[in-house]
Amino acid sequence: MNAPDRYERFVVPEGTKKVSYERDTKIINAASFTVEREDHTVGNILRMQLHRDDNVLFAGYKLPHPLQYKILVRIHTTSQSSPMQAYNQAINDLDKELDHLKNSFEAELARFQRSF
Amino acid sequence: MDGVSYQRFPRVKIRELRDDCAKFELRDTDASIANALRRVMIAEVPTIAIDLVEIEVNSSVLNDEFIAHRLGLIPLTSERAMGMRFSRDCDACDGDGQCEYCSVEFHLRAKCRDDQTLDVTSKDLVSSDHSVVPVDYSDPSDYESSEQSRGIIIVKLRRGQELRLRAIARKGIGKDHAKWSPAATVTFMYEPDIHINEDMMESLTIEEKKQWVESSPTKVFDIDPVTQQVKVVDPELYTYDDEVIKKAEAMGKPGLVEIRAKEDSFIFTVESTGAIKASQLVLNAIDILKQKLDAVRLSEDTVEADDQFGELGAHMRGG
Numbered sequence: 001m002n003a004p005d006r007y008e009r010f011v012v013p014e015g016t017k018k019v020s021y022e023r024d025t026k027i028i029n030a031a032s033f034t035v036e037r038e039d040h041t042v043g044n045i046l047r048m049q050l051h052r053d054d055n056v057l058f059a060g061y062k063l064p065h066p067l068q069y070k071i072l073v074r075i076h077t078t079s080q081s082s083p084m085q086a087y088n089q090a091i092n093d094l095d096k097e098l099d100h101l102k103n104s105f106e107a108e109l110a111r112f113q114r115s116f
Numbered sequence: 117m118d119g120v121s122y123q124r125f126p127r128v129k130i131r132e133l134r135d136d137c138a139k140f141e142l143r144d145t146d147a148s149i150a151n152a153l154r155r156v157m158i159a160e161v162p163t164i165a166i167d168l169v170e171i172e173v174n175s176s177v178l179n180d181e182f183i184a185h186r187l188g189l190i191p192l193t194s195e196r197a198m199g200m201r202f203s204r205d206c207d208a209c210d211g212d213g214q215c216e217y218c219s220v221e222f223h224l225r226a227k228c229r230d231d232q233t234l235d236v237t238s239k240d241l242v243s244s245d246h247s248v249v250p251v252d253y254s255d256p257s258d259y260e261s262s263e264q265s266r267g268i269i270i271v272k273l274r275r276g277q278e279l280r281l282r283a284i285a286r287k288g289i290g291k292d293h294a295k296w297s298p299a300a301t302v303t304f305m306y307e308p309d310i311h312i313n314e315d316m317m318e319s320l321t322i323e324e325k326k327q328w329v330e331s332s333p334t335k336v337f338d339i340d341p342v343t344q345q346v347k348v349v350d351p352e353l354y355t356y357d358d359e360v361i362k363k364a365e366a367m368g369k370p371g372l373v374e375i376r377a378k379e380d381s382f383i384f385t386v387e388s389t390g391a392i393k394a395s396q397l398v399l400n401a402i403d404i405l406k407q408k409l410d411a412v413r414l415s416e417d418t419v420e421a422d423d424q425f426g427e428l429g430a431h432m433r434g435g
């Protein structure tokens with residue numbers, strides 16, 4: 001009866017930002033990103049990609065509550081980088097990886113269908 | 117300011133491919149990507165499914181909402197779905213969700229006029245769009261079965277009973293309702309890497325070897341009838357159950373076998389409901405995941421607001 005509407009899980013409410021950024025007040029080069037209407041799918045690939053970055057000292061994400069449809073991504077970097085730079089870099093790298101994956105899959109599909 | 121790239125270059129090898137099933141190997145990436153693809157295939161690749169039903173006449177034994185629910189679960193061919201609009205974003209029909217950009221109309225009319233039970237099936241649904249029709253599961257190579265194939269049964273009618281309705285099918289995703297999920301099952305497993313310590317294995321009698329081989333619940337190992345050596349028949353049958361390792365320890369031979377999961381190799385099994393081809397399902401999942409990543413990029417105003425904050429911060433630290 002009081003269950004939230006199903007679309008609440010993936011439609012960003014009007015007037016809400018998809019991604020908001022908040023600097024840590026005590027530690028330099030540390031910040032939290034709040035990503036609305038995303039879950040483990042995006043949270044985990046972002047975290048793992050951030051771990052590949054040598055300038056990232058800490059990267060983690062959490063889904064605070066199953067009925068709060070957002071994730072928090074926390075990044076701490078060295079002074080060589082910044083949380084924002086690392087975040088952008090991770091997205092760019094993942095994007096390129098998926099481009100490559102798509103091309104590989106299409107090429108393999110063509111090869112496989114030819115061989116039959 | 118641009119950082120170094122930490123991009124990976126995954127490789128793919130297809131093992132089996134049918135319209136409704138694909139099996140492939142994914143290498144040179146990590147479990148987060150494999151799992152993201154699996155999750156997107158199940159819950160976020162769009163398809164088309166019946167979402168609204170207006171019943172004109174229903175004198176069948178099933179009530180209206182029961183029939184509406186059954187209609188929703190019928191898979192419809194959804195090659196169009198990626199290019200379609202979600203009704204909630206459609207500005208051509210403002211909220212009505214019944215225009216050609218965001219919906220497909222279906223009609224169903226059936227009445228039983230004789231003593232034999234009439235099966236009302238997915239084949240009785242008449243679509244307004246020839247590209248969006250109930251999935252046909254009959255085997256095209258099997259002539260006889262396709263003649264007889266009657267689709268998915270919706271309800272059975274006896275003499276005098278009638279069903280007449282209009283249905284609207286819309287684009288949606290599995291996250292909203294499972295009826296929109298194009299995936300019957302999507303699974304992946306780590307590729308196992310099995311090493312037998314040959315010297316230690318040779319110290320076992322043939323009887324001990326047999327006992328050890330049989331301790332595995334799946335047929336991963338076998339004994340060569342000629343050389344009587346233990347060999348790996350199919351590493352992928354290993355379910356990471358640890359039984360052979362425990363058995364080796366119980367036999368006083370720890371380290372007889374070493375089994376490790378390769379952390380960058382995955383074997384995927386993708387089964388489609390028939391709404392989209394299994395190969396297309398994978399490609400659509402990659403596209404959707406790319407779109408999701410694009411949506412979580414920082415917006416221009418967020419970056420600007422922080423730049424100002426940064427200058428202020430530097431000023432304060434300097435002072």
Ligand SMILES: [Zn+2]
Nearest residue numbers: 206209215218
């Ligand atoms: Zn519309």
